[in-house]
Amino acid sequence: MKKITIAIDGFSSCGKSTMAKDLAREVGYIYIDSGAMYRAVTLYSIENGIFDRDVIDTERLKKEIKDIHISFRLNKETGRPDTYLNGVNVENKIRSMEVSSKVSPISTLDFVREAMVAQQQTMGNEKGIVMDGRDIGTTVFPDAELKIFVTATPEIRAQRRYDELKAKGQEASFDEILENVKQRDYIDQNREVSPLRKAEDALLLDNTDLSIEEQKKWLFEQFNKVSK
Ligand SMILES: Nc1ncnc2c1ncn2[C@@H]1O[C@H](COP(=O)(O)OP(=O)(O)OP(=O)(O)O)[C@@H](O)[C@H]1O
Numbered sequence: 001m002k003k004i005t006i007a008i009d010g011f012s013s014c015g016k017s018t019m020a021k022d023l024a025r026e027v028g029y030i031y032i033d034s035g036a037m038y039r040a041v042t043l044y045s046i047e048n049g050i051f052d053r054d055v056i057d058t059e060r061l062k063k064e065i066k067d068i069h070i071s072f073r074l075n076k077e078t079g080r081p082d083t084y085l086n087g088v089n090v091e092n093k094i095r096s097m098e099v100s101s102k103v104s105p106i107s108t109l110d111f112v113r114e115a116m117v118a119q120q121q122t123m124g125n126e127k128g129i130v131m132d133g134r135d136i137g138t139t140v141f142p143d144a145e146l147k148i149f150v151t152a153t154p155e156i157r158a159q160r161r162y163d164e165l166k167a168k169g170q171e172a173s174f175d176e177i178l179e180n181v182k183q184r185d186y187i188d189q190n191r192e193v194s195p196l197r198k199a200e201d202a203l204l205l206d207n208t209d210l211s212i213e214e215q216k217k218w219l220f221e222q223f224n225k226v227s228k
Pocket residue numbers: 011012013014015016017018019035132160161164207210211212215
């Protein structure tokens with residue numbers, strides 16, 4: 001079977017990585033969570049004083065972007081890749097509400113996007129990759145053989161994230177999560193560089209009323225059609 005490139009884009013917390021990870025594991029492809037890379041740059045900026053409240057010192061970040069090294073290593077316990085920032089496992093830290101509230105402004109910066117896209121394209125140069133994000137089908141892999149664009153109502157997305165955090169025993173406010181989801185969607189859709197949008201040749205999946213199993217089955221069907 002020939003190896004292909006799979007791009008899964010869509011709105012915040014709509015299930016992109018759940019679908020992408022499952023498919024990658026089943027078909028033996030590499031899985032890359034591109035959002036984790038923008039989150040790692042954001043964490044670096046928070047930890048290194050590049051933020052003054054919500055203001056970003058863009059000149060400093062521009063100088064230091066070359067010193068920000070992001071990689072993924074398989075976590076044997078979860079069977080999933082963890083994100084490393086300059087050699088340190090930051091998988092939990094990058095999922096905090098503080099990072100979530102600052103990541104979209106960081107992702108509007110052209111030099112940040114340039115650096116991330118270059119690394120993502122290198123990761124995918126041998127195909128056999130499933131990458132999820134916001135601009136994978138439009139900018140990172142415009143020639144991907146399979147492109148999916150996922151959406152669901154903001155309320156259901158916030159509810160799923162809320163349930164996830166509660167199940168992990170973490171403090172969570174539904175209203176705060178919903179506000180964050182809506183705010184990130186707005187910034188991601190309205191930024192100048194590579195705004196979030198469906199690629200013309202992407203298949204649209206609204207999973208508001210689909211279970212994880214149902215969306216998984218749908219994705220496998222699409223994969224089987226294209227990869228033959
Ligand atoms: N169809 C579904 N029905 C119910 N829950 C789902 C469904 N798809 C995903 N989920 C759950 O919703 C939550 C968010 O999913 P996931 O992390 O895959 O979204 P994402 O689009 O990758 O998010 P992000 O934009 O933050 O990277 C997870 O808890 C996941 O288990």
